[in-house]
Amino acid sequence: MTQSITEVFADAFKTTFPLKSSPLVDCITNPVTIESMANALLYIDAKPVMADLPEEFPKLFTQIDALLLNLGHISPERKDSLLAAGRYAAETHKPAVVDLVGVAATQLRYDIGQQLLQNHPNVVKGNISEMRRFAGLKSTGRGVDGSQLDQSATALAELTKALQELTERFPNTTFLATGETDLVVSAKGQWRLENGVPQLDRFTGTGDIVGALTAALLSIGLSNDEAVVLTVSYFNCCAEVAAAQNTAGGIASFREKTLDQLSLLADQADWVQMVKGEAL
Numbered sequence: 001m002t003q004s005i006t007e008v009f010a011d012a013f014k015t016t017f018p019l020k021s022s023p024l025v026d027c028i029t030n031p032v033t034i035e036s037m038a039n040a041l042l043y044i045d046a047k048p049v050m051a052d053l054p055e056e057f058p059k060l061f062t063q064i065d066a067l068l069l070n071l072g073h074i075s076p077e078r079k080d081s082l083l084a085a086g087r088y089a090a091e092t093h094k095p096a097v098v099d100l101v102g103v104a105a106t107q108l109r110y111d112i113g114q115q116l117l118q119n120h121p122n123v124v125k126g127n128i129s130e131m132r133r134f135a136g137l138k139s140t141g142r143g144v145d146g147s148q149l150d151q152s153a154t155a156l157a158e159l160t161k162a163l164q165e166l167t168e169r170f171p172n173t174t175f176l177a178t179g180e181t182d183l184v185v186s187a188k189g190q191w192r193l194e195n196g197v198p199q200l201d202r203f204t205g206t207g208d209i210v211g212a213l214t215a216a217l218l219s220i221g222l223s224n225d226e227a228v229v230l231t232v233s234y235f236n237c238c239a240e241v242a243a244a245q246n247t248a249g250g251i252a253s254f255r256e257k258t259l260d261q262l263s264l265l266a267d268q269a270d271w272v273q274m275v276k277g278e279a280l
C-alpha cells in the first residue's frame, strides 16, 4: 500500500499556510519573471528582495532568511553573482534553492548548475527535461521549457533512479522535477505529486515562482522535503481553483486568477483535501 502525500507530510500540511512569519528571500533571478516572483512571495506573506551585487552580500546576508538562485538569464555579472551568493549561503548557513532554468539548452548553464550543487543547496529544481539533463540522462527539452517526451512513465522511472544516485553524493539536497507529474527525490524518500493543470505550461514563470516560494518555506522551519511538497501542492491547487473559475477567460486571466489564489487559498482550511500525490 502506498502512502498518500498528505499522510506522509500531515503536520506540514496542517500548519504551514497561512504563513505565521514573513521570511525575507533574496532572489537572484532573471528579468523575464522577476516581478511575478517578487509579488508571488508577497501574496503568500513572505518578503522579496532582488539584490545581486556581491559587494552587498556581507550586510544583506545578515538580514535575509533564504536565497533563491535562478539560472534563467545569464550575463557575466549574473554568473559571478550566482556563484558568489551560492558560496556565501553555504558559509552563512542560509537555506538555498537552485533553479536550473535552461540547463537542458546549454553547456554553460549545466556547468554553473554543477558548480552550485557543490555547495549542497537545500533544493535543486527544474522542469523534467532540465532535471534529466542535469542527472546525465538524454533530454528533449528546448530553451527553458520541458518536453512532453520526457514525461513518459519510463522516463520518469529512469529520472527517479538517476536522482536517487545523486542523493548518495548530495544527501542534504532534495531534487524536484516539475511537469504534469512532479517528482521529489531525496535521501529520505521519493514522492510523486499529481496536482496542477496543463494551462500552467502556457504562461511564463510558473516554475520560477515555485522556486522562490520553496525558498520562503525552507526558512520557517520546514525540512527540505516538506518545503518542496507543500509549495508544489499549494501552487498547483491554486491553479486548479483558477482554472475552474476561468471558464470564459484566456490564459492571461488564468494567470491572474492563479496568482490571486496564492493569497486566498491558504485561508480555506480544506484546500488540503484537493492534494494528490503519493510515496513511490
Ligand SMILES: Nc1ncnc2c1ncn2[C@@H]1O[C@H](COP(=O)(O)OP(=O)(O)OP(=O)(O)O)[C@@H](O)[C@H]1O
Binding pocket: 101, 126, 127, 128, 144, 145, 146, 178, 179, 180, 181, 182, 195, 196, 197, 198, 199, 200, 201, 203, 204, 205, 206, 207, 208, 209, 210, 232, 235, 236
Ligand atoms: N501539464 C501540467 N499539468 C499539471 N501541472 C503542470 C503541468 N505543467 C506544469 N505544471 C505545474 O506548473 C509548475 C511549473 O512547472 P513547469 O515544469 O512548467 O516549470 P518550468 O518549465 O520551470 O516553468 P517556467 O520556465 O515557466 O518558470 C509546477 O508546479 C508543475 O507541477
Ligand SMILES: Cc1ncsc1CCO
Binding pocket: 030, 032, 033, 072, 073, 101, 144, 204, 205, 208
Ligand atoms: C522565457 C525565459 N527565458 C529565460 S528565463 C525565462 C522565464 C522562465 O523561466
Ligand SMILES: [Mg+2]
Binding pocket: 099, 100, 101, 126, 127, 144, 207, 208
Ligand atoms: Mg523553470
